[in-house]
Amino acid sequence: MERPVPDPLPPERFRAATDAIIRSVSSVIDGKPQAVRMALVALLAEGHLLIEDVPGVGKTVLARALAASVHARVRRIQFTPDLLPSDVTGVSIFHPGSQAFAFTPGAVFANIVIADEINRSSPKTQSALLEAMEERQVTVDGTSYPLPDPFLVVATQNPLEMEGTYPLPEAQRDRFMLRISMGYPDAAAEALMLRQRDTANPLAALQPVVSVEDVSRLIAFARGVHVAPTIEEYAVALAQATRSHPDLLLGASPRSTLQLVRAAKVWAALDGRGFVIPDDVTDLLEPVFAHRLIPSRTAAGASRASDPVPQILERIAASVRVPLAVR
Numbered sequence: 001m002e003r004p005v006p007d008p009l010p011p012e013r014f015r016a017a018t019d020a021i022i023r024s025v026s027s028v029i030d031g032k033p034q035a036v037r038m039a040l041v042a043l044l045a046e047g048h049l050l051i052e053d054v055p056g057v058g059k060t061v062l063a064r065a066l067a068a069s070v071h072a073r074v075r076r077i078q079f080t081p082d083l084l085p086s087d088v089t090g091v092s093i094f095h096p097g098s099q100a101f102a103f104t105p106g107a108v109f110a111n112i113v114i115a116d117e118i119n120r121s122s123p124k125t126q127s128a129l130l131e132a133m134e135e136r137q138v139t140v141d142g143t144s145y146p147l148p149d150p151f152l153v154v155a156t157q158n159p160l161e162m163e164g165t166y167p168l169p170e171a172q173r174d175r176f177m178l179r180i181s182m183g184y185p186d187a188a189a190e191a192l193m194l195r196q197r198d199t200a201n202p203l204a205a206l207q208p209v210v211s212v213e214d215v216s217r218l219i220a221f222a223r224g225v226h227v228a229p230t231i232e233e234y235a236v237a238l239a240q241a242t243r244s245h246p247d248l249l250l251g252a253s254p255r256s257t258l259q260l261v262r263a264a265k266v267w268a269a270l271d272g273r274g275f276v277i278p279d280d281v282t283d284l285l286e287p288v289f290a291h292r293l294i295p296s297r298t299a300a301g302a303s304r305a306s307d308p309v310p311q312i313l314e315r316i317a318a319s320v321r322v323p324l325a326v327r
Contacts, residue, residue: 048177
């Protein structure tokens with residue numbers, strides 16, 4: 001079934017609404033404007049967001065602040081080793097009175113789903129999100145149930161070196177449009193956090209600044225941003241370069257190319273432009289591609305850094321010809 005087309009949104013209303021969301025989330029996540037912007041890009045580009053970092057730096061707070069800023073149905077799933085796939089997707093339960101099975105929806109049936117510490121559950125439970133994230137539906141006992149629209153998964157995970165974690169399979173990572181890290185706050189932001197949270201939780205004071213209908217209109221507006229054929233060819237060239245690079249065992253998938261362009265359209269709209277430029281693509285290259293790529297053993301062994309992929313992507317971006325005509 002095709003989704004209804006929302007009423008056209010004037011550019012000034014797009015800017016006002018997105019600024020309101022950014023201000024709302026930033027009132028809780030101080031000193032992390034890039035992380036806040038990336039979360040908004042994932043929402044408006046109809047993707048999903050993976051936040052990876054050490055405990056205690058605000059991963060879950062960012063996810064909850066975004067959810068609290070949107071007047072939509074929000075569910076939080078705490079991923080633990082004993083979590084079952086049916087807890088996520090739902091289950092059919094037999095009712096003796098009617099002598100029939102009835103479907104009970106799981107926690108994934110929401111507009112924004114916070115998958116907290118997703119890599120603390122087993123791969124079997126992690127895979128329960130695969131169909132939901134890609135096809136926006138859940139199939140139980142041969143029957144498919146559509147998920148709400150819009151639909152966003154914001155997952156948090158700890159680094160793999162942490163005790164009790166399971167690596168996300170490649171197919172799972174590929175379904176996340178963006179992966180970001182929070183990083184430690186600077187001294188000023190950390191001092192402000194101490195003052196703000198001394199007597200109250202700032203999340204409790206957050207009120208929705210846009211409705212779910214507003215989000216659908218914002219998504220439709222961003223979808224209409226123009227992408228010139230040369231920009232599309234540029235994105236494809238970057239993806240293909242990862243597939244033939246000698247230092248990469250696994251390159252970017254065609255899904256990642258599509259998501260790179262979708263994210264670039266939102267990036268351009270947030271900058272007040274109705275068209276995508278090469279900088280929009282390169283700004284998002286690492287957040288969209290890096291978590292999907294697997295370095296070769298030679299590259300991983302030769303790199304002094306813990307992750308050689310960002311350096312490889314920098315070399316790829318420098319080697320691919322940048323288009324001049326973009327409109």
